[in-house]
Amino acid sequence: MPEALRLALSQQFQNRFSCGDSTRLQHGRDESVHDPMLPWGVVFAESTEEIASTVALCAEYGVPIIPYGVGSSVEGHVLAPRGGISLDLSGMNRIIAIHHEDGDATVQAGVTRKQLNDALKGSGLFFPIDPGADATLGGMAATRASGTNAVRYGTMRDNVLATTTVLADGRIMKTGGRARKSSAGYDLTRLLVGSEGTLGIMAELTVKLYPIPEAISAAVCTFPDVDAAVQTVIQTIQLGVPVARIELLDTLSLSAINKFSKTTLAEAPTLFFEFHGSPASVKEQAETVQAIAGDLGGANFEWAIRPEDRTRLWQARHDAYFACLQLKPGCRCFPTDVCVPISRLAECIAATNEDIAQVNIPIALFGHVGDGNFHLVVLVDPANEQDMQEAAWISSRVVERAIAMEGTCTGEHGIGLGKRKYLPLEHGEVAVDVMRAIKLALDPQQLLNPGKILPPAGEKN
Amino acid sequence: MPEALRLALSQQFQNRFSCGDSTRLQHGRDESVHDPMLPWGVVFAESTEEIASTVALCAEYGVPIIPYGVGSSVEGHVLAPRGGISLDLSGMNRIIAIHHEDGDATVQAGVTRKQLNDALKGSGLFFPIDPGADATLGGMAATRASGTNAVRYGTMRDNVLATTTVLADGRIMKTGGRARKSSAGYDLTRLLVGSEGTLGIMAELTVKLYPIPEAISAAVCTFPDVDAAVQTVIQTIQLGVPVARIELLDTLSLSAINKFSKTTLAEAPTLFFEFHGSPASVKEQAETVQAIAGDLGGANFEWAIRPEDRTRLWQARHDAYFACLQLKPGCRCFPTDVCVPISRLAECIAATNEDIAQVNIPIALFGHVGDGNFHLVVLVDPANEQDMQEAAWISSRVVERAIAMEGTCTGEHGIGLGKRKYLPLEHGEVAVDVMRAIKLALDPQQLLNPGKILPPAGEKN
Incomplete structure (x- = not known):
């Protein structure tokens, strides 16, 4: 880091500017399997003007700047491949x-x-x-x-x-x-x-x-297989039922959740639902979905009407990621996150499950299937080469399949560093050229979160 | 037009390329008060490849190109201030x-x-x-x-x-x-x-x-004054009733519609509603809205349940623009179209009506008030200087008021030529600079619909 920049930031931010190793390490890694890449220092900004002055200083010295929230992203977004300043915005909490x-x-x-x-x-x-x-x-x-x-x-x-x-x-x-x-x-x-x-x-x-909807109700329903659950989702969406949430979890996810959250959910392919609306409309939605699920072998419809039961249910769902991480002690997660048109969802998940059957690493499948979006939690020991090879293979298989089905390589995680190579495959070289033209028009020095979404100009993906 | 370009286009498009006066006039004006600005010629494209080859040719010769659909825009979008080729896409109808x-x-x-x-x-x-x-x-x-x-x-x-x-x-x-x-x-x-x-x-x-919703119902309801109608809209939206349509028309609009569409609607401030959903949900929505309207003096709730009655109702609503044009023979419309946060809608419309009371030209007010969006149909004889002055005054008053209320200078018509001067007022100079940077990155010769949204680089608004 240019010494003059270090001095200027120290002077302006005092103890809200740190170059300590632990702070840099905390800001140079994320929740995923990506190897840490440390920034040179971290600024803790508390106002728009402080962000502006930090960015202006970094621009003056040609130093990269990487915004940081709570570090919960999973595609390497907060990593610092070219060093620079991590700009921690958690103090911008007004x-x-x-x-x-x-x-x-x-x-x-x-x-x-x-x-x-x-x-x-x-x-x-x-x-x-x-x-x-x-x-x-x-x-x-x-x-x-x-x-x-x-x-x-x-x-x-x-x-x-x-x-x-x-x-x-x-x-x-x-x-x-x-x-x-x-x-x-x-x-x-x-x-x-x-x-x-x-x-x-x-x-x-x-x-x-x-x-806040006048009425909310949530339910859990198990299915004989993943396909029956997915068909229930597809029919619900195609009928235009305005479900608020419709989530798929596979057997391995349920088993991990039960262990982690001390729940006793049936360990089978499961849908979690939530309905929002007036009391009459919620009742109507629930009846429609129950009928669809029933026709497809859905059973054990369990209702969570009380707010505390709903909270427990959705907490369990949200814990799925961390629950899965416990399945393999010391492991990291190799994230995938694809989204396809709903008509291709069953086929996409079925083919993905065939791939999963071919590898040795544990892989849980769950997601926001109402949008056609699902995740794989691929558990690897980053030091184990075979784990990493299997994870890379499964990830490229599911991403390429989703793109071939007119879907996307990421429904919600973003491109970061991890999905960069798929951007031209999904959008074509012309669209990527246009993205680059916009990037260079707005950030000609390429200092804002460099290397994310697009490689530096002139470099290959 | 460069002779070589004329030859190339003639050769490629034969009788789908025209430089005739009537074709050029038809493509160089829109539905509004803007004076026509004629393109040099018109290409009738029928495929993506034909668009691409026309654009590439124009780029080669530095000639502007203006896309054209059916010419129903109202802010001068299809006008050709620098000449060039109008690209008619109505044949792209597959x-x-x-x-x-x-x-x-x-x-x-x-x-x-x-x-x-x-x-x-x-x-x-x-x-x-x-x-x-x-x-x-x-x-x-x-x-x-x-x-x-x-x-x-x-x-x-x-x-x-x-x-x-x-x-x-x-x-x-x-x-x-x-x-x-x-x-x-x-x-x-x-x-x-x-x-x-x-x-x-x-x-x-x-x-x-x-x-298509299982059930649809539409209704008309009249109010003692515009404010009562607007308050009904605000309460409906704030309550989260998922209305599909909620439209305000003032007395002058109703009177114009009755004359034009041979309807017998009450000539008073009126709301048109439409509800979509299951039969139970539509009933529930309608009851809620009827109760709100009743409390505010809304009367004569008339229901249109049959599809043909609904079609007649909405046709009358859609004819409002043309109906109003008949109020002043030979007139043109000076369009306005603003949108404000719903909490400011009543105040914005009331102040606008005070302005309307101060001018001599006829002005009808109607719009998509559920979004906070309303239009003025300001009727002018373009040859009459006082008409044009009054129209410009009322338009700038309503636009500046909407922007001051954290709203926008155009809810749905666009900037075109007519609203260009308000863009920096609404977004600030920095955002307009960024828009220009993007424009120049994607269209460095400034040939694509030049002068729309932004003035040519270096020129003032």
């Missing part, structure tokens, strides 16, 4: 405004989804996007996150109305606005959502809120 | 694929919304976005159109999944895909939607379809 009548909230980027929902308690409103981890809203916007509720409420793409963003030269830009729709110029908000910190650093964002 | 199980359709850009819905008859699916005019889907995507159903189904922003787009150099790019969600790279689809043909020409697009 809720700036809640507009109850308009159903929106403006927050600093470091506010987490649970923090926002806590602040909304008693208002009759909630923020639905729920990727499992208690991620920051800035991080969720940066990776275009979604999760269990997306089948009903959309993803971050649909739920960010406006941003305040720091550009690569330190200028502060406003995008979007609080009107529910607009045709006023290029959709810079949507361009930033999913750009993984490579075009600008979102410092504040305005997100949509929703009225 | 429905390429309907995926019933996935609820999406891929169409050429010249397919109109009614054509798509005709093709869907009997499938149980429909395409909801309805801006009134039977616009092409390409044109609707280019202006980020919405209309009466947007409060329930979103705008074109939310409903375009993928595009095939011709870039400024003639290369063909694919964006997006058929998966319902993706985190794979920059959201080029959303960048193109609303870019008004200035970043690329959409040749094909894939749009979302929806199951």
Whole structure:
């Protein structure tokens, strides 16, 4: 790191700038199997202006800058392949405004989804996007996150109305606005959502809120095989039932959850449902889905009506990832996350299960199947070459299959470093060229989260 | 026009290339008050490859190219301020694929919304976005159109999944895909939607379809004043009632409609509603809204249950624009179209009505108030200077008010030529700079629909 930059940051941020090894290590790794890549130092910013001045300083010295929320991403987004400054935004945790009548909230980027929902308690409103981890809203916007509720409420793409963003030269830009729709110029908000910190650093964002449904009910139902469960999902979606959540977990996932969460769920292919609406509409939705599931061999429909039972159920679902990690002590997870048109979902999962049968490493399958999105938790010992080879093989098989089915290499995790090589396969070279042209137009020095989504100009994937 | 270009286009397109005066005039004006600006010639393209070769030829000769659908836009989008070639896409009218199980359709850009819905008859699916005019889907995507159903189904922003787009150099790019969600790279689809043909020409697009609701009912209700009607809308939206349509029309609009459509609707501030869902849910929604309206003085709730009655009702609503044009023979419409957060809607409309009371020209007010979006149909004799001055005054008043209320200068019409000057006011200079950087990165010669959204580089708004 240029000594002058180190001095300038020390002077401005005092003990909110650290070059200590443990801080750098904490900010140079993520939840996945990627090897750590450490930044040179970490700045803990607390305002948009502090982000802007840090970015401007880094621009002056040609030093990379990598935004950091809570580090829950899984495709290497927070790693520092070219060193530079990790910009920790967890101190940007102020809720700036809640507009109850308009159903929106403006927050600093470091506010987490649970923090926002806590602040909304008693208002009759909630923020639905729920990727499992208690991620920051800035991080969720940066990776275009979604999760269990997306089948009903959309993803971050649909739920960010406006941003305040720091550009690569330190200028502060406003995008979007609080009107529910607009045709006023290029959709810079949507361009930033999913750009993984490579075009600008979102410092504040305005997100949509929703009225808490009058009635909510959740249910669990087991199936004789994965295909019957998937067919139930497909028929439910095609019928237009407005389910709020519809999640598939395979037998291995259930067994891991039971061990981890001390639950006694049946260890079989299972769907978790949640229905939102008026009491009459929830009843109607539940009856329709129960009839579909029943026809396909679904059994043991168990209802969770009380809020505490629902919370327990969804906590178990959210623990699936960590529960699976316990299946193989000391292991790491090689993440996959694909999404296909719903008509191809059964075929895609069936073929994936055939691949899984061919390898030795444990692999759990679960996901947000209402969107056609599912994950594999592929458990590896990173030091074991065969594990890593098998994981790479299964990952490329499922990704290439999803793309061949007109799906995507990532439904919600993002490209980061891990999925870069699939971008031209999915979108074609021309679209990738256009992405690069936009990147270079907005960040000519390529300092904003370098190497994520696109390799540095001139380098191969 | 360069003679070599004329020769090349004549040779390739034969009688699908015209430089005739009437064809040029037809393609150089729109539905609004903007003075015509004629292109040098018109190409009638019938395939993506024909668009690509025309764009490549124009790029070679440095000649502007302006995409044209049915010419129903109202902010000067199809005008040719620097001459060039108008690219008529109405012959791009092939429905390429309907995926019933996935609820999406891929169409050429010249397919109109009614054509798509005709093709869907009997499938149980429909395409909801309805801006009134039977616009092409390409044109609707280019202006980020919405209309009466947007409060329930979103705008074109939310409903375009993928595009095939011709870039400024003639290369063909694919964006997006058929998966319902993706985190794979920059959201080029959303960048193109609303870019008004200035970043690329959409040749094909894939749009979302929806199951036709089991039950639909529509209703009309009159109010003692506009404020009571607007308060009914606000309470309905804040309660989270999933209305499919909720439209306000003022007394002048109703009187124009009665004359034009031979209807006998009460000439008072009126809301048109439509409810979609299961029979029970539609009943529930209607009861809730009726109770809200009743409390606010809403009366004469009239129901249209039969499809033909509903069609008549919505046809009358869609005719409002043309009905209003008849109020002043020989007049043209000076369009306005703003959208504000719903909490500011009553105040915005009340202040606008005070402005309307101060001018002599007839002005009707109606719109998609469930989104906070409303239009003024400002009727002017373009030759009458006082008319034009009054219209400009009222338009700037309502736009500046909407922006001051954290709203937008255009909810659904787009920027075109007419709203360019408001773009920096709404988004700030930094965001406009970024829009220009993207424009120059993708269209360095500034040949794609020049002067729309942004003035040519170096020129003032």
